[in-house]
Amino acid sequence: MRRYIINRILQTIPILFGVTLFAFFLLRLTGDPARLMLGALAPEEVLEEYREKHGLNDPVLSQYWRFIQDVFHGDFGISLPYQEPVLPLLLDRVPVTVELSSVALAIGLVIGIPTGVFSAVYRNSWWDIVIRAMVMFGQAVPGFYLGLLLIIVFSVELRILPTGGRGGLKHLIMPSVTMSTYLVTLIVRFTRAAVLDVLSSDYVRTARAKGLRERIVLFRHVLKNALIPLTTVIGLQIAGLFGGSVITETIFAWPGVGRFTVQAIFSRDFPVLQTVILIMSAVIIIINLVVDILYSYMDPRIRFE
Amino acid sequence: MLKTSIPLEPQKTNPDETARERNELFQWQIREQTVLQRRVRIFFSSPINTISVIFMTVIFICAFFPENWLPHDPRAISPRDRNIPLFWMEGGSTTYILGTDHLGRDILSRLIFSVRYSLAVMVCAELVSSLSGILTGLAAGFFGGLLDTIICRLVDIQLAIPTIVLAIALMVVLGPGFINLVLILCIGHWSRITRVVRSSTLSVKTFDYIEASKALGASNGRIVIRHIFPNVISPILVLITLGLASILLTESALSFLGIGIMPPLSTWGGMIGDGRNHLYEAWWISAIPGIAISLTVLSINFLGDGIRDALDPQMQID
Numbered sequence: 001m002r003r004y005i006i007n008r009i010l011q012t013i014p015i016l017f018g019v020t021l022f023a024f025f026l027l028r029l030t031g032d033p034a035r036l037m038l039g040a041l042a043p044e045e046v047l048e049e050y051r052e053k054h055g056l057n058d059p060v061l062s063q064y065w066r067f068i069q070d071v072f073h074g075d076f077g078i079s080l081p082y083q084e085p086v087l088p089l090l091l092d093r094v095p096v097t098v099e100l101s102s103v104a105l106a107i108g109l110v111i112g113i114p115t116g117v118f119s120a121v122y123r124n125s126w127w128d129i130v131i132r133a134m135v136m137f138g139q140a141v142p143g144f145y146l147g148l149l150l151i152i153v154f155s156v157e158l159r160i161l162p163t164g165g166r167g168g169l170k171h172l173i174m175p176s177v178t179m180s181t182y183l184v185t186l187i188v189r190f191t192r193a194a195v196l197d198v199l200s201s202d203y204v205r206t207a208r209a210k211g212l213r214e215r216i217v218l219f220r221h222v223l224k225n226a227l228i229p230l231t232t233v234i235g236l237q238i239a240g241l242f243g244g245s246v247i248t249e250t251i252f253a254w255p256g257v258g259r260f261t262v263q264a265i266f267s268r269d270f271p272v273l274q275t276v277i278l279i280m281s282a283v284i285i286i287i288n289l290v291v292d293i294l295y296s297y298m299d300p301r302i303r304f305e
Numbered sequence: 306m307l308k309t310s311i312p313l314e315p316q317k318t319n320p321d322e323t324a325r326e327r328n329e330l331f332q333w334q335i336r337e338q339t340v341l342q343r344r345v346r347i348f349f350s351s352p353i354n355t356i357s358v359i360f361m362t363v364i365f366i367c368a369f370f371p372e373n374w375l376p377h378d379p380r381a382i383s384p385r386d387r388n389i390p391l392f393w394m395e396g397g398s399t400t401y402i403l404g405t406d407h408l409g410r411d412i413l414s415r416l417i418f419s420v421r422y423s424l425a426v427m428v429c430a431e432l433v434s435s436l437s438g439i440l441t442g443l444a445a446g447f448f449g450g451l452l453d454t455i456i457c458r459l460v461d462i463q464l465a466i467p468t469i470v471l472a473i474a475l476m477v478v479l480g481p482g483f484i485n486l487v488l489i490l491c492i493g494h495w496s497r498i499t500r501v502v503r504s505s506t507l508s509v510k511t512f513d514y515i516e517a518s519k520a521l522g523a524s525n526g527r528i529v530i531r532h533i534f535p536n537v538i539s540p541i542l543v544l545i546t547l548g549l550a551s552i553l554l555t556e557s558a559l560s561f562l563g564i565g566i567m568p569p570l571s572t573w574g575g576m577i578g579d580g581r582n583h584l585y586e587a588w589w590i591s592a593i594p595g596i597a598i599s600l601t602v603l604s605i606n607f608l609g610d611g612i613r614d615a616l617d618p619q620m621q622i623d
Binding site: 018026029139143145151155240246247261262265266268288 | 464471474475550561
């Protein structure tokens with residue numbers, strides 16, 4: 001078990017390293033980061049001054065090394081429009097996004113898991129067919145479009161919910177529903193497949209042959225085993241939640257990291273973009289690592305790979 | 306008409322064949338004729354698949370629809386006819402069946418006109434990502450070793466960064482443009498294809514006939530092309546079909562944010578983005594293209610599932 005953990009952690013290091021490389025080279029893809037930062041109209045002297053100031057004339061490797069050192073000291077550069085260090089700006093907005101994402105995740109689990117189980121247990125009944133149809137629709141509708149539709153129905157026509165901004169429950173409903181939709185469809189599909197899988201397995205047949213009541217069979221044997229792979233899926237969807245937060249927060253003017261990223265794009269605030277990529281990816285990688293380790297803890301079979 | 310299982314033409318009689326040989330040949334011909342046809346029949350036996358094919362055909366026709374045949378010029382700005390609602394609503398007219406947007410442009414014409422750009426991006430991105438994905442997956446699976454490790458790490462790195470954030474960052478740095486957009490959309494899909502191809506290749510590599518080919522002196526290229534690749538195609542086909550849907554959704558999201566396809570070219574996502582500031586007075590500007598996107602993605606998903614079921618060797622016609 002410990003060897004597996006160590007192995008997994010060792011595998012993660014080159015990936016983290018690769019992500020920092022990507023974030024570093026992002027600004028240098030077009031050749032001249034100074035021109036990228038200062039715009040196409042900046043005169044040559046201003047560009048040269050900028051290059052000197054930020055050490056852009058040094059060899060690339062030493063620039064990269066300096067970049068890594070800065071990252072470890074928590075120095076992610078200065079945001080151009082705000083003229084403030086990037087990290088505090090980001091950290092201010094993280095709890096805002098977490099608020100939205102965790103509600104979306106909660107909705108996804110609370111609605112998704114029971115629906116998936118129900119759909120599997122009553123396979124091919126009318127309910128199952130309706131649920132599967134709704135899942136297909138949920139996966140076909142683009143996230144941003146669903147958000148707009150909700151705004152049209154509830155804010156424009158019915159006028160019972162605000163169009164956006166952060167606040168109490170009324171402000172939270174529509175963005176979290178929008179963000180959770182794709183997640184719900186995924187969880188329903190996955191839970192249904194997992195439960196179907198488990199329902200046809202030997203130990204369930206044994207439990208039924210023993211004469212156990214169906215409900216005990218369901219809860220004690222089926223659910224516990226079907227939900228194990230679900231943790232992997234949920235962990236992997238954290239990346240999806242980050243991406244979804246970008247679009248959803250923009251539509252509903254929710255002041256989180258996602259909206260901040262989009263604002264940074266349009267104001268060409270590259271230090272912020274670079275940092276967002278770094279931090280988001282690092283979080284995703286770490287969460288995947290934790291999920292893998294958790295999974296190996298819950299399913300002893302894979303520890304011996 | 307699809308051929309049935311039994312060939313209708315009598316076989317040419319060859320006096321040198323024995324009756325037994327003729328019978329064996331006969332059986333083989335029956336089998337060879339029916340594999341593809343059987344799969345196609347399984348595919349079309351479900352009405353949903355047929356409807357999806359019809360819908361996608363309509364979409365393709367829209368892509369090649371000549372501009373002159375459109376009911377109105379999709380680019381014509383007409384301040385007099387701004388914000389006309391759908392034809393059955395109050396204030397609507399049958400000249401503009403799906404209404405007009407805030408600049409007076411006919412929505413139906415723009416809808417049909419936008420298909421070509423969305424489709425062009427989708428097809429190009431899909432082609433490039435599939436080809437490169439298949440190549441890297443085959444290379445990683447077949448050659449193994451350092452090449453495999455490097456490719457796997459690249460895939461992991463790319464999967465660690467959320468697609469939208471990656472696409473947005475690259476679009477800003479590289480600037481707008483069709484080719485940039487295609488390349489960026491490729492990146493997300495490439496890694497999934499590489500993974501699947503690699504694992505298929507790894508499992509096919511263990512088959513005995515691969516070793517037999519090597520013993521007979523077949524070159525690596527020949528083994529890969531003639532033996533490994535055909536076995537890898539079938540899961541790929543489903544992935545490629547479903548990939549079209551995810552590329553369409555990503556491209557719509559980018560165009561919606563304003564960094565995908567730029568005006569004067571338009572896509573459905575861009576139309577939704579245009580209408581976003583006019584939800585109170587003209588909600589149909591955003592609502593209509595979204596329905597189009599949803600229906601298209603739905604069709605593609607049904608097609609993908611249908612192809613997967615048709616290729617499944619255990620599926621029989623009920």
